[in-house]
Amino acid sequence: MSTLARMDAQALAALHRDLTRDYEALKGRKLSLDMTRGKPAPEQLDLASGMLALPGNRDHLTQSGEDARNYGGLQGLAEVRALFAPVLGAPAAQIVVGNNSSLAMMHDFLVYALLRGVPGGSKPWSKEEEIAILCPVPGYDRHFALAESFGIKLVPVPLTGDGPNMDEVERLVADTKVKAIWCVPQYSNPSGETYSSETVERLARMKTGAGDFRILWDNAYALHHLGDERPHLRNILDACSEAGNPDRPIIFASTSKVTLAGAGLAFLAGSPTNVRWYLDSAGKRTIGPDKLNQLRHVRFLKDLKGIHDHMEKHRSLIAPKFAAVEAAFESRLAPYGFANWTKPDGGYFIILDVMEGTANRVVALAKAAGLALTPAGSTHPYGKDPLDKTLRIAPTYPSLAEVKQAADAVTLCALLAACEKRLASEG
Amino acid sequence: MSTLARMDAQALAALHRDLTRDYEALKGRKLSLDMTRGKPAPEQLDLASGMLALPGNRDHLTQSGEDARNYGGLQGLAEVRALFAPVLGAPAAQIVVGNNSSLAMMHDFLVYALLRGVPGGSKPWSKEEEIAILCPVPGYDRHFALAESFGIKLVPVPLTGDGPNMDEVERLVADTKVKAIWCVPQYSNPSGETYSSETVERLARMKTGAGDFRILWDNAYALHHLGDERPHLRNILDACSEAGNPDRPIIFASTSKVTLAGAGLAFLAGSPTNVRWYLDSAGKRTIGPDKLNQLRHVRFLKDLKGIHDHMEKHRSLIAPKFAAVEAAFESRLAPYGFANWTKPDGGYFIILDVMEGTANRVVALAKAAGLALTPAGSTHPYGKDPLDKTLRIAPTYPSLAEVKQAADAVTLCALLAACEKRLASEG
Secondary structure, three states, rough: OOHHHHHOHHHHHHHHHHHHHHHHHHHOOOOOEEEEOOOOOOOHHHHHHHHHOOOOOOOOEEEOOOOOOOOOOOOOOOHHHHHHHHHOOOHHHHHHEEEHHHHHHHHHHHHHHHHHHOOOOOHHHOOOOEEEEEEOOOOHHHHHHHHHOOOOOOEEEOOOOOOOHHHHHHHHHOOOOEEEEEOOOOOOOOOOOOOOOOHHHHHOOOOOOOOOOEEEEEEOOOOOOOOOOOOOOOHHHHHHOOOOOOOOOOEEEOOOOOOOOOOOOEEEEEOHHHHHHHHHHHHHHHOOOOOOOOOHHHHOOOOOOHHHHHHHHHHHHHHHHHHHHHHHHHHHHHOOOEEOOOOOOOOOOEEEEEOOOOOOHHHHHHOOOOOEEEEOOOOOHHOOOOOOEEEOOOOOOOOOHHHHHHHHHHHHHHHHHHHHHHHHHHO | OOOOHHHHHHHHHHHHHHHHHHHHHHHHHHOOOOOOOOOOHHHHHHOOOOHHHHOOOOEEEEOOOOOOOOOOOOOOHHHHHHHHHHHHOOOOOHEEEOOOOOHHHHHHHHHHHHHHOOOOOOOOOOOOOOOOEEEOOOOOOHHHHHHHHHOOOEEEEOOOOOOEOHHHHHHHHOHHHHHHHEEEEOOOOOOOOOOOHHHHHHHHHHHHHHHOOOEEEEEEOOOOEOOOOOOOOOOOOHHHHHHOOOEEEEOOOOOOOOOOOOOHHHHEOOHHHHHHHHHHHEEEEEOOOOHHHHEEEEEOOOOOHHHHHHHHHHHHHHHHHHHHHHHHHHHHOHHHOOOOEEEOOOOOOEEEOOOOHHHHHHHHHHHOOOOEEOOOOOOOOHHOOOOOOEEEOOOOOOOOHHHHHHHHHHHHHHHHHHHHHHHHHHE
């Protein structure tokens, strides 16, 4: 077997025949598999099944004696903020606990910025002629869709393996129109990379044209290790404070992939100024969050060790799924030399770069064979991957057996599409 | 004893001496009572104590077999929407279930209208030079504060006992700048009145200058009866549909004062067009609501009879508190002839109209005596009651014994302030 690039026309034609035969067989198996989203598997949710009867009757008083059943407590329970302070890398006093979705807190941050403006700014962002947000690519489609839905211009910046290309970022943020950057700093969605300390320092120090520039630091996978290595992520609050830009970062996180995907807690953290500003706006929106769900989390997770122990159980369920995908790619794609993929140490995704110009074709082939993949291009602003080559593989939700089937199916579709492409360019 | 208006200077001076002596005695008792907000008492929350261990371990499947623990289900569980359809007066398909706060859904409605525009409109509301919202007064301070915080102009309209003065409303909505009206149509906060069928019909039929005018129908007290009478509230969706304005109303409600104030469910209902529009924006904000809390509600309340039975238990706890306040006002204020108050058949508030120009003084006197009242003026846009006479009394949270003390204290402060005022105008 030689790499696809070195095959002559005859070898390509033979390979195409074999792959087409295999693909027809695959279709005949009538699979129904879904690898579109980073969803926890039912077995992962079972890990938190003890929560469904918590806090339990007559258990509704917080550490400070508040009644968690009633209104109020806008910032969230003190014990929850203390528990997650080390996870967020922020003092408990600088943390806000929200309801079940960190995406909602990012949405609300943008809304408050658009309609009221942020500290350090001279007017609401919606009053500017045009504003833009930097989008490291490949990135998270919901980040992009959220900003796009408010008419914010999405500006792609390539990721390097150590975070975004900082020369590019520093050049772009000189523009006063650029108000923010999306970052998933650890086990980035979907590339899996963790920002280096140098990247974090440069983000903290860089000169921005906009005086009210914000780093939207979505640390969604702070706890989500797959290997034994623990990456060191430089604390963004500290780095920005030390650089004299304390109000620059807004940190987000959630327990959606720790406890229960639909019934977790979301967190926002930042400088005292940012937190006061956020609470002032949030206080117009609600009298307070669901504090019983906060109590439920404290009762279940107990302490930081409890959180880490719980994450180890997740790891034992999902690491084999990642390994299965990597093994399939290694054995079935590596020999042909055209594909690349990530081997993440954490997070929820694998990036598979197929042959340029074939990602859409691979997704279509997979779909026709009963395997749903995230649409090609979804990792890029406006859903447009200029090279049409990046696929996001989400191995957590299906069972291990299904993941193996799905990974085999993906390799077959990627190979077939690449072979078609080579044949077309030969012809 | 004669009415205050008929007392001569000597009688007034004698009364003032007596009241001052009583007031000093009141201060000596060092009360610490809070009647500021419409909060359920702990005993009311105890009624839902069975919920704190629900749905229970291994109970996480919905009627249709979805896993309520995972992401998704943006519109809310079908069984929750079916359960509350008769409460909202809308088909289940036209209901959205949110997290714990209907105020948050009102906020988000306004945000989507401001940043994206609503069906029937030509542009986002934030792109208009100026927009205004009609505010029936006395009204709910959080409604007013929310709209004000977005720079929406608040235009007061007097309530009549049958809802807002519709001649005034019809005149005002001819202005294209007027985009919406706040309504609490049943047991209005705080007047307690229920809109008559004629009021609802006129709201539905009236010609509005803005083609994208909305009625924000906050039916917060749909289930919250105090007496045996059940008011008939004309269905706003039907009325608007029949009038050819199906997209005009947006209905809000919640279970905050049914189950748990901080951990209830919120609802939005409207025309199919409005619901699609809302979900389209909400889908950018979140992957779905907390469906376990939805399941918890269904397991606990079971059916419509379960809801009504539960509300009867609330009634038996809070109706005596309302009766105690009314009895105190009747026995201690009625003889003096200057004050008026509501005798609501439902809801959470009593309006006490004290002597003109004294409401702020009454609140200050009460505060100095250890009784916190809602700030005078809070029932009016911008916190400004031009007559300085309307007080909102919230009797639910304190115990019955405390409510009696507080009601006596309020009457004393109201009398003292009135007496001071009369003396000042005599002098």
